[in-house]
Amino acid sequence: xxxxxxxxxxxxxxxxxxxxxxxxxxxxxxxxxxxxxxxxxxxxxxxxxxxxxxxxxxxxxxxxxxxxxxxxxxxxxxxxxxxxxxxxxxxxxxxxxxxxxxxxxxxxxxxxxxxxxxxxxxxxxxxxxxxxxxxxxxxxxxxxxxxxxxxxxxxxxxxxxxxxxxxxxxxxxxxxxxxxxxxxxxxxxxxxxxxxxxxxxxxxxxxxxxxxxxxxxxxxxxxxxxxxxxxxxxxxxxxxxxxxxxxxxxxxxxxxxxxxxxxxxxxxxxxxxxxxxx
Amino acid sequence: xxxxxxxxxxxxxxxxxxxxxxxxxxxxxxxxxxxxxxxxxxxxxxxxxxxxxxxxxxxxxxxxxxxxxxxxxxxxxxxxxxxxxxxxxxxxxxxxxxxxxxxxxxxxxxxxxxxxxxxxxxxxxxxxxxxxxxxxxxxxxxxxxxxxxxxxxxxxxxxxxxxxxxxxxxxxxxxxxxxxxxxxxxxxxxxxxxxxxxxxxxxxxxxxxxxxxxxxxxxxxxxxxxxxxxxxxxxxxxxxxxxxxxxxxxxxxxxxxxxxxxxxxxxxxxxx
Numbered sequence: 250x251x252x253x254x255x256x257x258x259x260x261x262x263x264x265x266x267x268x269x270x271x272x273x274x275x276x277x278x279x280x281x282x283x284x285x286x287x288x289x290x291x292x293x294x295x296x297x298x299x300x301x302x303x304x305x306x307x308x309x310x311x312x313x314x315x316x317x318x319x320x321x322x323x324x325x326x327x328x329x330x331x332x333x334x335x336x337x338x339x340x341x342x343x344x345x346x347x348x349x350x351x352x353x354x355x356x357x358x359x360x361x362x363x364x365x366x367x368x369x370x371x372x373x374x375x376x377x378x379x380x381x382x383x384x385x386x387x388x389x390x391x392x393x394x395x396x397x398x399x400x401x402x403x404x405x406x407x408x409x410x411x412x413x414x415x416x417x418x419x420x421x422x423x424x425x426x427x428x429x430x431x432x433x434x435x436x437x438x439x440x441x442x443x444x445x446x447x448x449x450x451x452x453x454x455x456x457x458x459x460x461x462x463x464x465x466x467x468x469x470x471x472x473x474x475x476x477x478x479x480x481x482x483x484x485x486x487x488x489x490x491x492x493x494x495x496x497x498x499x500x501x502x503x504x505x506x507x508x509x510x511x512x513x514x515x516x517x518x519x520x521x522x523x524x525x526x527x
Numbered sequence: 528x529x530x531x532x533x534x535x536x537x538x539x540x541x542x543x544x545x546x547x548x549x550x551x552x553x554x555x556x557x558x559x560x561x562x563x564x565x566x567x568x569x570x571x572x573x574x575x576x577x578x579x580x581x582x583x584x585x586x587x588x589x590x591x592x593x594x595x596x597x598x599x600x601x602x603x604x605x606x607x608x609x610x611x612x613x614x615x616x617x618x619x620x621x622x623x624x625x626x627x628x629x630x631x632x633x634x635x636x637x638x639x640x641x642x643x644x645x646x647x648x649x650x651x652x653x654x655x656x657x658x659x660x661x662x663x664x665x666x667x668x669x670x671x672x673x674x675x676x677x678x679x680x681x682x683x684x685x686x687x688x689x690x691x692x693x694x695x696x697x698x699x700x701x702x703x704x705x706x707x708x709x710x711x712x713x714x715x716x717x718x719x720x721x722x723x724x725x726x727x728x729x730x731x732x733x734x735x736x737x738x739x740x741x742x743x744x745x746x747x748x749x750x751x752x753x754x755x756x757x758x759x760x761x762x763x764x765x766x767x768x769x770x771x772x773x774x775x776x777x778x779x780x781x782x783x784x785x786x787x788x789x790x791x792x793x794x795x796x797x798x799x
Contacts (some may be wrong), residue, residue, distance in 0.1 A: 466705035
């Protein structure tokens with residue numbers, strides 16, 4: 250019986266990892282014509298204008314980084330307070346309810362957030378900020394709602410790893426909840442905070458729909474919070490597929506490869522941090 | 528009494544008419560997958576509803592995606608019928624062995640927010656706006672307001688026809704915001720006081736305001752008599768000979784019932 254179990258493990262590991270390598274191989278294979286076309290560096294220039302033969306991906310790369318970073322920061326604030334409230338500060342009864350709400354948030358499809366924002370938030374922003382509704386700020390604000398449950402869960406789990414005996418001991422010598430949280434818990438969950446940030450960031454990088462619907466998709470590098478921007482994922486979704494022999498179409502494989510490398514790098518950092526902490 | 532009889536006659540008449548057009552699907556069953564231009568969807572959806580109510584064994588699906596994407600999909604055999612808001616390019620026809628059918632004519636209108644005071648724009652002003660030469664409506668002699676330009680992605684048939692017939696050769700400013708469908712254009716411009724974009728006449732409604740181009744205002748009549756220049760055929764494309772079901776659908780869209788539906792959605796039926 251246990252042999253069967255191990256066999257299943259081995260098979261599943263081989264299939265999942267080969268899938269990932271197959272995707273990577275596929276992306277590299279289709280990016281190759283670009284890589285050896287001689288104008289590879291052109292893809293890392295400032296502007297994209299297919300009609301003039303300019304295929305710079307830099308606006309999209311910068312847009313991706315800005316939107317994901319901002320969303321991660323916003324989500325970090327809300328998820329940290331959420332997790333702290335649930336784990337230490339709320340009475341048990343309310344904490345339990347809040348945790349339920351948090352877990353139910355996992356199941357909300359991202360398109361719902363985008364849709365609600367499109368009809369509630371964007372018109373409001375348009376009115377007060379002279380048409381800056383579809384912007385980096387809107388997209389990252391809404392994206393932070395998507396990222397928040399993931400981060401809050403990781404933080405919550407990290408906060409709960411502190412042994413009950415230590416907490417009780419601290420209470421016994423007259424400490425308040427504040428003391429317990431800031432003097433005992435906080436120093437011990439640094440690793441949890443970092444992994445929550447990194448997981449949140451990679452979740453934000455991967456999202457397509459919110460940036461597609463809310464970020465405005467302009468082809469310029471954003472300089473301001475209220476500028477519009479386009480992410481790599483939205484670019485893939487929008488790209489000119491009318492002529493699939495064109496460089497524009499082939500460039501989306503490079504976008505895919507870049508996204509893959511983005512997330513791979515993030516995972517690598519996570520691994521490195523874990524190793525160093527041990 | 529006479530009135531009631533007349534109404535009855537009309538209703539019966541239309542039923543008979545409908546039934547005869549729907550008989551195109553007699554004896555057919557199976558699935559027909561349609562995808563493509565977002566302008567077509569409203570009218571075709573209504574036709575599909577009628578067909579599937581009359582013949583439950585027929586299943587028709589429809590999706591958006593933009594004209595370009597679906598010319599590619601139909602060429603590769605992923606879908607049976609592609610909707611295109613522009614004529615396919617010669618090399619696309621050759622690559623996919625495309626057959627073209629036009630069922631209606633559509634105008635493309637410049638749209639602004641309903642609260643905007645702009646009624647007319649000249650081609651020159653339009654070009655200045657979309658190329659980013661002017662950034663404030665004040666520079667064109669209108670009320671002050673930073674111009675927010677909305678355009679469609681490069682795979683949009685609406686955009687390629689609008690660019691060709693209304694703008695001529697221009698370079699879109701890189702600060703133009705890009706939306707993914709005709710409906711998204713309506714939402715974007717409808718919620719932005721200083722927004723300007725373009726849209727299929729069949730999709731436009733009260734949430735946006737249509738602007739005249741060189742004093743020629745977009746409407747069904749002005750598109751028919753040719754005074755409004757920015758118009759296009761609504762194409763349905765198949766790769767090679769259409770399947771029986773696709774052929775029936777094309778014939779239905781070109782029949783009297785299909786023409787009535789096209790008309791209702793603000794298009795001009797094309798039954799030839």
